[in-house]
Amino acid sequence: MAVVVNGVELSDADMEQELPLHGDAPNPMQRAMTALVLRRVLLDEARRLGLPSADEEAAIDALLASEVQVPTPDEASCRRHYQQYPQRFTVGELVEVDHILFQVTPRVPLEALRGLGEQTLAELLAEPALFAERARTLSNCPSGEVGGNLGQLSRGDTVPEFERVVFAMSPGSILPRLLETRFGLHIVRVARRVEGRLLPYEQVAEQIAAALHTASQDAAWRQYLQLLVGRARIEGIALEGADSPLVQ
Incomplete structure (x- = not known):
């Protein structure tokens, strides 16, 4: 038409x-x-x-x-934005992240995949030392070959739904729930964190x-x-x- x-x-x-x-x-x-x-x-x-x-x-x-x-x-609006979103004006902030990805595919029922993810998460919360081994055997990400390690991440390096969570976590912790992103379901651990430096408002x-x-x-x-x-x-x-x- x-x-x-x-x-x-x-x-x-x-x-x-x-x-x-x-x-x-x-x-x-x-x-x-x-x-x-x-x-x-x-x-x-x-x-x-x-x-x-x-x-x-x-x-x-x-x-x-x-x-x-x-x-x-006006300046009041600009200062309010600066105070509301300090992470946008912070430089040098880094997190070192490990993860295990359970990739969602048409061939794998989501309910079964979620069940496996939750079972694995419960095991790792009880025994964190098993993280690298489970990543090597279960993760659908190439990082599984190195125990799930994604290396040091800066803001903007990952998809927003992943970034928001990992940059809010404490170092040495495993997220006590599965993290859902466009790639699938993740078990996430933050090994180390560098806080970074907030740039002055004038800059x-x-x-x-x-x-x-x-x-x-x-x-x-x-x-x-x-x-x-x-x-x-x-x-x-x-x-x-x-x-x-x-x-x-």
């Missing part, structure tokens, strides 16, 4: 040009078509307002600059202000796009939401 925006049908040529830009998306075709629809909606609005532009990109930039007000973060103030401004800008753009999409006549596609990163 053809996709029509405000009476204009999007062409196959447009799609061929847009599609390569979204190859990493879970659904590249849907993402590319959504981007084309949003671009068309923005260009139609710029034209309706009579905004001058040299090309399409300039038209969109002029529209967003004219119609979207982005608040500038990161500009970085914080820029990050908060970007977040405010994204939210404002998303809200404006949703408003324009609600006004537009769009046929042939259901937009789940107007995602500001599509606006370049």
Whole structure:
């Protein structure tokens, strides 16, 4: 079915040009078509307002600059962010982690896998000295060959759901529950921890202000796009939401 925006049908040529830009998306075709629809909606609005532009990109930039007000973060907001998320501004923080991965696969029932993981965890909480041996025999991670040791990890080295837990653990401890991530179920032990150093606020103030401004800008753009999409006549596609990163 053809996709029509405000009476204009999007062409196959447009799609061929847009599609390569979204190859990493879970659904590249849907993402590319959504981007084309949003671009068309923005260009139609710029034209309706009579905004001058040299090309399409300039038209969109002029529209967003004219119609979207982005608040500038004040110092109080920046300091509050600094105090709320000190880990983001800490350097040199390290943890040495061992783990045993029970990988979730279609061939292994999750209930049985969880049962094995919980049984192994109970055994290791009772006898931590068996950790390396159980990692070598049970772990689905290459680190199992070295007793489950992942080495020294900095923030950003692992997936967020793993990082949040291991950086909150005390050295020498085994997490008393299975840790679930996108890779499966983990038994986790933190062998050593280096606390790191919190950078002074003055050293990161500009970085914080820029990050908060970007977040405010994204939210404002998303809200404006949703408003324009609600006004537009769009046929042939259901937009789940107007995602500001599509606006370049």
